[in-house]
Amino acid sequence: MEDVVRALGYATLGSRLKRIGEKLQAQTQDLAGELAGTGLPTPHNPVLAALDRQGPLSIGDLAKALGQSQPGITRMINKMKSEGLVSVTSLEQDRRVSTVALTEAGRHLVDHLKATLWPAVSFAVADACAGLDGPLLQQLDQLEAALTEQSLSTRQTGQPLPDWDTLDLETRS
Amino acid sequence: MEDVVRALGYATLGSRLKRIGEKLQAQTQDLAGELAGTGLPTPHNPVLAALDRQGPLSIGDLAKALGQSQPGITRMINKMKSEGLVSVTSLEQDRRVSTVALTEAGRHLVDHLKATLWPAVSFAVADACAGLDGPLLQQLDQLEAALTEQSLSTRQTGQPLPDWDTLDLETRS
DNA sequence: CCTCATAACATAACAAGTTATATAACACGA
DNA sequence: TCGTGTTATATAACTTGTTATGTTATGAGG
Structure with missing residues (x-):
């Protein structure tokens, strides 16, 4: 064929x-x-890598860093948040922007993945x-x-x- | 960024x-x-091209020809059928297999796309x-x-x- | 012939991308 | 300060890919 x-x-x-x-x-x-042994979906790896390289990022900056649309990032971040890998806090100076950061668990996972x-x-x-x-x-x-x-x-x-x-x-x- | x-x-x-x-x-x-001016979704083009090159094909053969999974092909064919581009008939000799063929409208569209x-x-x-x-x-x-x-x-x-x-x-x- | 394994397709549920649009916060000019 | 436009994110709907599983038809052996 x-x-x-x-x-x-x-x-x-x-x-x-x-x-x-x-x-x-x-x-x-x-x-x-x-x-x-982690069930981490493959597309979540670049998100972790971006946060590892650049530190906490806004949703929009993550979208730019990964070259995809903002709603896609929002959804992925929600899932990762529900799994305890990232935390989302809204910025003091501008409460429209939410800052995504690795949690302790997220950082541990990143270290494991890096190794x-x-x-x-x-x-x-x-x-x-x-x-x-x-x-x-x-x-x-x-x-x-x-x-x-x-x-x-x-x-x-x-x-x-x-x-x-x-x-x-x-x-x- | x-x-x-x-x-x-x-x-x-x-x-x-x-x-x-x-x-x-x-x-x-x-x-x-x-x-x-046709609103044909991009992924439907290879289906039309396959049918144009090879003549009528079964769902399974289409899946092989396009290198994707059978359920994906089934769904795409259903949509293309609903738009009148292809016809689906079950094979006489083996009624499990359904043969997908270009309709008249499908062939006209293919000719247009080819040009x-x-x-x-x-x-x-x-x-x-x-x-x-x-x-x-x-x-x-x-x-x-x-x-x-x-x-x-x-x-x-x-x-x-x-x-x-x-x-x-x-x-x- | 009946049963059972296999093969082809259909269906369902999910994942991850998209666009379009709604919401809420900010910023600035009248 | 009050609209008004803009920006950041959220939400909804859709597309298209996947896997897992169900259903029906075929074929082969006992």
């Missing part, structure tokens, strides 16, 4: 990118289950991307094939992982 | 790909509004991708910047578009 989305090339690049992104997120979720899941994902994805070459569509072909052939979880070497903060510019970009 | 998803590189590649894919789809939708939207999108996306170079993350940086700077609709040259069927291997891949 022909892969139509792949065959149409530029015409369906949007669908293609979404599809690969979802596959990556699904495999990341699997890896999270094995590694960290386990986040570097593991970086390495596994870097491994899947190793050897990619050529124009964009070709690299996407290669990446999609690589992910199909071997999932992120089986790309775990088992070797000791460096902590997140020490790995920044090496594997990450 | 730092773009965290971009900054985290491989660790958030899934989110990144989804984000770019959604942006592309949104801009494709805009282009569709200007060009074709307008599909080649236009191919060209516009190819234009946005022109000059991309380097490793995957770098090409994604460049692509995302290109889409932000100039939308697909403003990449329309206005010059005559070749018909879809004559453009296959040239711009498409």
Whole structure:
């Protein structure tokens, strides 16, 4: 059965990118289950990372930092608040803005993720991307094939992982 | 405000790909509004293209051809059926399988899209991708910047578009 | 033939993104 | 100070993807 989305090339690049992104997120979720045992949904990771990097942020700034719409952020923050990972307080000077900050539990989770899941994902994805070459569509072909052939979880070497903060510019970009 | 998803590189590649894919789809939708005037949702285009390329297909085969799950296809087909674009008939030999085929209206729409939207999108996306170079993350940086700077609709040259069927291997891949 | 496993599709519930709009707080000019 | 416009967030409705599960049809063995 022909892969139509792949065959149409530029015409369906949007669908293609979404599809690969979802596959990556699904495999990341699997890896999270094995590694960290936390049931943290994959899209919540960037939120935690943003708060870790930048400290407390408003809803709007979080939306900008993650490049998505404000209502989406509001909903995610509500869920994370209900799980005790973040606290939301309204700003003294301007009570329209609510400031989102990591709670103690949130910070602990971040520390755990920095030591386990986040570097593991970086390495596994870097491994899947190793050897990619050529124009964009070709690299996407290669990446999609690589992910199909071997999932992120089986790309775990088992070797000791460096902590997140020490790995920044090496594997990450 | 730092773009965290971009900054985290491989660790958030899934989110990144989804984000770019959604942006592309949104801009494709805009282009569709200007060009074709049809309110066809962007994800329905690959379904039409698959049926156009392969003739009538079962739900399961469509799911394979598009690389998504069967329930998603079922729902999309139901909507397209309700809009008169496809017909669904159950197979004589095996009444479990339902065969999806373009209706007359569906075929007319496909012909229209082949003459307008599909080649236009191919060209516009190819234009946005022109000059991309380097490793995957770098090409994604460049692509995302290109889409932000100039939308697909403003990449329309206005010059005559070749018909879809004559453009296959040239711009498409 | 009847049963049971399998296969195809449908349905339901959920997740996470979007747009459009409502609400509430602020800021400024008449 | 009183509207009035703007800004920040919340809410609602929708889309489109997912998984889990139900239903019906097929086919194969006893």
